[in-house]
Amino acid sequence: MNYFKNIKLENYRNFNNLELDFDQNCNVFFGNNGSGKTNILESISLFERGRGFRQDKINNLINFESKKDNFRIYSNFFHKHGDIIVSVFNERKKISLTKKIIVNGSSSKDSKEHFESLFSIIYFLPEMERLFVSSPSARRNFLDRLIFNSNKRYLKIVNDYKKNITERSRILKDYNSEIEWLNNIEKKIVELGIIIYKERLTYIEEINLALKRLDIAKKFNYKININLDDLLLNQCKNDTNVLFEEYIKTIKASREIDKLLGGSKVGPHKSDIVGYDIGKNININQFSTGQQKTVVLLIILAQCTMLISEQKISPIILFDEVCSHLDNNNRELLLHIIKTLDVQTFLTGTEKSFFSFLSTKTLYCNINEL
Amino acid sequence: MNYFKNIKLENYRNFNNLELDFDQNCNVFFGNNGSGKTNILESISLFERGRGFRQDKINNLINFESKKDNFRIYSNFFHKHGDIIVSVFNERKKISLTKKIIVNGSSSKDSKEHFESLFSIIYFLPEMERLFVSSPSARRNFLDRLIFNSNKRYLKIVNDYKKNITERSRILKDYNSEIEWLNNIEKKIVELGIIIYKERLTYIEEINLALKRLDIAKKFNYKININLDDLLLNQCKNDTNVLFEEYIKTIKASREIDKLLGGSKVGPHKSDIVGYDIGKNININQFSTGQQKTVVLLIILAQCTMLISEQKISPIILFDEVCSHLDNNNRELLLHIIKTLDVQTFLTGTEKSFFSFLSTKTLYCNINEL
Numbered sequence: 001m002n003y004f005k006n007i008k009l010e011n012y013r014n015f016n017n018l019e020l021d022f023d024q025n026c027n028v029f030f031g032n033n034g035s036g037k038t039n040i041l042e043s044i045s046l047f048e049r050g051r052g053f054r055q056d057k058i059n060n061l062i063n064f065e066s067k068k069d070n071f072r073i074y075s076n077f078f079h080k081h082g083d084i085i086v087s088v089f090n091e092r093k094k095i096s097l098t099k100k101i102i103v104n105g106s107s108s109k110d111s112k113e114h115f116e117s118l119f120s121i122i123y124f125l126p127e128m129e130r131l132f133v134s135s136p137s138a139r140r141n142f143l144d145r146l147i148f149n150s151n152k153r154y155l156k157i158v159n160d161y162k163k164n165i166t167e168r169s170r171i172l173k174d175y176n177s178e179i180e181w182l183n184n185i186e187k188k189i190v191e192l193g194i195i196i197y198k199e200r201l202t203y204i205e206e207i208n209l210a211l212k213r214l215d216i217a218k219k220f221n222y223k224i225n226i227n228l229d230d231l232l233l234n235q236c237k238n239d240t241n242v243l244f245e246e247y248i249k250t251i252k253a254s255r256e257i258d259k260l261l262g263g264s265k266v267g268p269h270k271s272d273i274v275g276y277d278i279g280k281n282i283n284i285n286q287f288s289t290g291q292q293k294t295v296v297l298l299i300i301l302a303q304c305t306m307l308i309s310e311q312k313i314s315p316i317i318l319f320d321e322v323c324s325h326l327d328n329n330n331r332e333l334l335l336h337i338i339k340t341l342d343v344q345t346f347l348t349g350t351e352k353s354f355f356s357f358l359s360t361k362t363l364y365c366n367i368n369e370l
Numbered sequence: 371m372n373y374f375k376n377i378k379l380e381n382y383r384n385f386n387n388l389e390l391d392f393d394q395n396c397n398v399f400f401g402n403n404g405s406g407k408t409n410i411l412e413s414i415s416l417f418e419r420g421r422g423f424r425q426d427k428i429n430n431l432i433n434f435e436s437k438k439d440n441f442r443i444y445s446n447f448f449h450k451h452g453d454i455i456v457s458v459f460n461e462r463k464k465i466s467l468t469k470k471i472i473v474n475g476s477s478s479k480d481s482k483e484h485f486e487s488l489f490s491i492i493y494f495l496p497e498m499e500r501l502f503v504s505s506p507s508a509r510r511n512f513l514d515r516l517i518f519n520s521n522k523r524y525l526k527i528v529n530d531y532k533k534n535i536t537e538r539s540r541i542l543k544d545y546n547s548e549i550e551w552l553n554n555i556e557k558k559i560v561e562l563g564i565i566i567y568k569e570r571l572t573y574i575e576e577i578n579l580a581l582k583r584l585d586i587a588k589k590f591n592y593k594i595n596i597n598l599d600d601l602l603l604n605q606c607k608n609d610t611n612v613l614f615e616e617y618i619k620t621i622k623a624s625r626e627i628d629k630l631l632g633g634s635k636v637g638p639h640k641s642d643i644v645g646y647d648i649g650k651n652i653n654i655n656q657f658s659t660g661q662q663k664t665v666v667l668l669i670i671l672a673q674c675t676m677l678i679s680e681q682k683i684s685p686i687i688l689f690d691e692v693c694s695h696l697d698n699n700n701r702e703l704l705l706h707i708i709k710t711l712d713v714q715t716f717l718t719g720t721e722k723s724f725f726s727f728l729s730t731k732t733l734y735c736n737i738n739e740l
Contacts, residue, residue, distance in 0.1 A: 033659070033664065033695055033697045033699065034661045035658075036658075038658060126500065126659055126694070127504075129496065257630050260626075260627050260631075286430070287404070288403050288404045288406075288408060289408065289496055289690075289691065290402075290403025290404060290720065291403045321659065321694060321695060323694070324496070324691060324694030327402040327721075330403065
């Protein structure tokens with residue numbers, strides 16, 4: 001198992017200078033609202049590709065009360081072949097800021113990719129408690145994150161897909177007559193879109209299987225099944241072979257409306273993810289908030305099991321404010337993730353007493369006193 | 371002060387038959403996830419106009435495990451001139467279900483309006499913790515609810531406005547040539563839209579004043595100011611006098627795109643609500659989740675003060691899962707609402723111990739044991 005041994009924050013969010021050592025298993029940050037608990041979790045999430053779990057602008061990561069215009073985060077990452085020293089900071093590129101990562105002193109693609117392959121950050125944020133009644137885009141992002149956890153190239157495909165949609169909008173708006181150009185880009189969109197569809201369908205099949213195995217082994221009494229709900233897939237009756245032609249036809253036919261709206265009317269960016277309790281035969285969106293949280297925790301547990309046993313990737317789990325809606329059921333599930341699986345977890349909450357159900361091996365950190 | 375003395379639920383959500391007596395001040399429902407805590411709060415919210423705080427289909431209110439196709443909720447409502455007996459139930463109207471209210475045996479408009487004028491339900495739901503980072507529509511709904519609390523006719527105006535927008539879309543789609551009809555309905559939309567703008571601006575002025583008074587009196591150390599952010603208002607530099615012409619001009623000009631999209635490109639249904647901490651000079655969306663909760667609690671406190679002192683309306687507050695993110699600051703604020711103001715409050719949480727900060731006068735109800 002790989003894990004973060006410590007962290008050092010310089011001029012980052014509300015922290016000027018902060019050094020923390022981590023436990024390889026369970027770490028709890030507690031303290032008042034606004035003390036920076038979530039910021040610490042976010043700083044860990046920045047070691048992964050992207051802009052961290054808040055998806056905030058790089059500019060907002062810099063301590064806004066300081067006069068400096070840089071932040072920097074360091075960590076020693078434990079790996080059996082020797083510690084890896086990583087740092088994340090901002091770099092000015094023309095007028096915008098971008099995030100840079102240095103792995104063992106190198107910024108080469110190879111060393112970054114090696115580092116990325118060693119772990120996968122899974123996060124639970126308060127807004128995910130209501131995942132199944134929030135917007136389809138929240139559910140799509142949740143699913144895409146899970147796929148990215150086990151397939152690091154997936155994010156690039158999704159981004160390429162989005163870029164091509166934007167490019168098509170530009171052509172539709174400015175060069176409507178360039179039919180050849182348009183045909184080409186639409187073909188590219190359809191090809192990428194189909195890869196995304198397939199990745200999602202494959203992943204959903206795998207996670208459903210993992211959830212089923214979990215139910216058989218642990219009897220959490222939730223028989224959860226996830227499904228992809230998509231206009232195009234529904235039309236093709238989930239037959240991905242007829243998908244290509246139908247997709248090309250539909251995207252061509254929607255040129256006029258897409259010209260006005262920007263974007264594209266069909267494709268994986270319009271899918272929704274539907275969850276069912278196949279035991280009780282009801283849609284998860286009819287569950288209570290606490291029960292919906294159970295489902296998300298179950299998915300996280302299934303995801304960890306898959307990552308550890310099949311992909312040999314170390315999950316690192318960030319649980320922001322996980323202690324709300326924690327009845328006996330959810331507590332047992334959470335304990336199972338923290339104790340039984342050999343993973344590094346980070347938890348936040350306003351009070352230490354909320355975590356009394358954890359064993360004494362936990363590392364507690366009072367953020368008010370930093 | 372007016373309040374609900376009890377409630378009786380028949381065939382409603384997960385309850386077959388449930389009778390509960392309420393305390394006139396503080397009531398706590400605790401129990402496992404899925405036990406029905408939020409359902410009880412929702413049942414109280416159904417005594418107000420509309421479909422309750424979940425905005426769910428009437429069909430979903432009927433106990434889905436039973437074979438009956440009706441639910442019914444009863445309550446005795448305390449009023450100084452004598453108790454009012456109210457009941458809520460579903461009625462079948464052709465193929466759809468509607469909600470009916472009976473007040474002291476009468477379903478007349480007068481008796482319902484009298485009942486409605488005696489109280490106002492204010493609710494805090496878990497998703498409102500992240501109000502300032504969620505969607506503009508969530509913020510608009512939040513603001514519109516607050517206005518409705520003190521002006522019961524407001525909901526009708528908002529609904530009329532929406533109906534006219536839908537009607538216009540239909541005309542644009544089916545009878546594009548009917549210019550006279552279109553002009554008329556656009557005039558109606560603009561008139562209603564301007565009423566909504568004005569109601570919102572007036573309310574925002576009042577709540578900002580109430581928040582300022584609160585800050586001076588109590589020193590909660592948050593100098594909150596709310597603002598309406600709207601394309602049309604911004605163009606008119608917030609001058610509502612030039613608004614009419616600009617509004618009519620813009621809505622006419624967007625006919626072509628509205629025909630394709632349905633709806634309308636401009637108007638109060640596109641506004642956003644922005645909050646600032648004018649003390650620290652930052653946008654509330656940069657606050658931590660717990661601090662954003664503080665802001666919502668502050669607004670609720672200011673709203674209650676306004677309702678009680680200026681409008682003689684009894685606020686009745688539903689706090690669903692309020693105990694998450696409850697540091698000392700938020701606890702003090704919550705206690706202030708519950709103890710200092712003379713209002714009826716209902717709170718839910720998974721465990722009784724979360725409410726130990728409340729005094730012994732609280733009525734506790736273990737939902738697991740019902």
